[in-house]
Amino acid sequence: MAEPLVFARKPPAARSPGDRRHPTYVAFVIHRISGLLLALFLPLHFWALGQALQGEAVLEGFLRWTDNPLFKFAEWGLVVLLALHLAGGLRVMALEFLGWRAGQKDMVAATAGIAVAAAILFLLNVG
Amino acid sequence: MADLKIRIWRGDETGGAMADFSVPARENQTILDVVTQIQREQAPDLAYRFACRVGMCGSCAMEVNGRARWTCRTHVKRVAGPGEVVEIRPLANLPVIRDLATDMAPFFDKWAKAQGSFQPKDAPDGSVPAEFSVVPPNSKQRMEADAGIECIGCGVCYASCDIVAWNPDYLGPAAMNRAWTLVNDVRDGANPQRLDAVSGDAGCHSCHSTQSCTERCPKNLDPSSAIAGLKRKLFWDSLLGRR
Numbered sequence: 001m002a003e004p005l006v007f008a009r010k011p012p013a014a015r016s017p018g019d020r021r022h023p024t025y026v027a028f029v030i031h032r033i034s035g036l037l038l039a040l041f042l043p044l045h046f047w048a049l050g051q052a053l054q055g056e057a058v059l060e061g062f063l064r065w066t067d068n069p070l071f072k073f074a075e076w077g078l079v080v081l082l083a084l085h086l087a088g089g090l091r092v093m094a095l096e097f098l099g100w101r102a103g104q105k106d107m108v109a110a111t112a113g114i115a116v117a118a119a120i121l122f123l124l125n126v127g
Numbered sequence: 128m129a130d131l132k133i134r135i136w137r138g139d140e141t142g143g144a145m146a147d148f149s150v151p152a153r154e155n156q157t158i159l160d161v162v163t164q165i166q167r168e169q170a171p172d173l174a175y176r177f178a179c180r181v182g183m184c185g186s187c188a189m190e191v192n193g194r195a196r197w198t199c200r201t202h203v204k205r206v207a208g209p210g211e212v213v214e215i216r217p218l219a220n221l222p223v224i225r226d227l228a229t230d231m232a233p234f235f236d237k238w239a240k241a242q243g244s245f246q247p248k249d250a251p252d253g254s255v256p257a258e259f260s261v262v263p264p265n266s267k268q269r270m271e272a273d274a275g276i277e278c279i280g281c282g283v284c285y286a287s288c289d290i291v292a293w294n295p296d297y298l299g300p301a302a303m304n305r306a307w308t309l310v311n312d313v314r315d316g317a318n319p320q321r322l323d324a325v326s327g328d329a330g331c332h333s334c335h336s337t338q339s340c341t342e343r344c345p346k347n348l349d350p351s352s353a354i355a356g357l358k359r360k361l362f363w364d365s366l367l368g369r370r
Contacts, residue, residue, distance in 0.1 A: 019193035
């Protein structure tokens with residue numbers, strides 16, 4: 001019997017970047033990026049909590065410093081990231097545990113809606 | 128009518144480049160018509176694959192403007208406006224044999240790896256069972272199997288899947304869609320082995336549910352939900368000690 005043909009991996013020139021413009025792919029990218037950014041924020045969060053170890057005054061001083069508008073804006077970004085990641089994660093869990101076949105694009109839209117609602121609610125409460 | 132500008136990837140497993148062609152535009156024209164015109168009139172050595180020309184066999188899938196498609200069911204008008212270039216490449220995630228023809232062997236090998244063949248429960252020796260199984264058409268499992276059974280193995284989902292690109296061992300959407308139809312087949316007796324085969328790094332747990340397979344499937348099947356079904360089945364079976 002002849003040896004089976006062995007092909008090299010496809011040469012780079014045969015590949016294109018590929019067209020991934022569809023809602024569930026965008027939802028995947030948003031979920032992944034928001035997750036990575038939240039993971040980057042965690043050490044900062046623990047560092048801030050760690051200020052309490054140096055006494056009440058140090059923590060209080062740090063918390064007063066966080067009242068500045070730039071920090072509030074960053075905090076808003078954090079809330080948006082959390083809302084995006086939470087809503088996106090719930091959508092994926094619904095797909096995998098409940099087996100919802102239909103309406104995936106509607107669910108992506110709903111998760112975006114939840115994130116926007118959270119962002120607006122936070123902005124209303126900041127003022 | 129103006130000519131169409133077509134760019135086709137030409138080469139083999141050692142490398143290649145895009146080649147430009149100009150094809151007379153017609154009122155009704157599919158991408159497969161265009162490739163055939165080029166092969167018959169301009170580049171007789173152009174390699175590509177087709178059989179039925181009517182969307183039944185699934186052998187003419189190629190990448191058209193970055194998206195895997197059946198070329199026989201894709202009108203030029205749908206992918207390019209007037210004057211726009213149409214770029215045609217071989218299916219992604221598969222080795223190139225030559226030009227637009229890819230080697231489908233890794234794709235079908237993975238169907239075998241996912242235990243994609245029916246194993247009769249009643250007759251492991253291959254003999255005809257004494258009694259016919261009764262499978263009500265509206266039973267939940269039959270409907271789950273029905274949802275994925277129409278796959279014709281064109282490889283569009285496999286070429287659209289990022290996980291296959293990231294992990295060449297990943298079984299891919301079509302193989303696992305097939306496995307899910309058999310998991311739901313009450314006559315099948317090989318599910319413990321099949322569920323072992325589709326779990327792990329190269330199986331359903333690697334799927335990120337980006338759903339490009341579902342989005343691109345020309346048959347409007349939903350391999351992403353089939354993979355989610357496998358994950359769900361494995362989760363509950365493992366949690367409840369059923370495997």
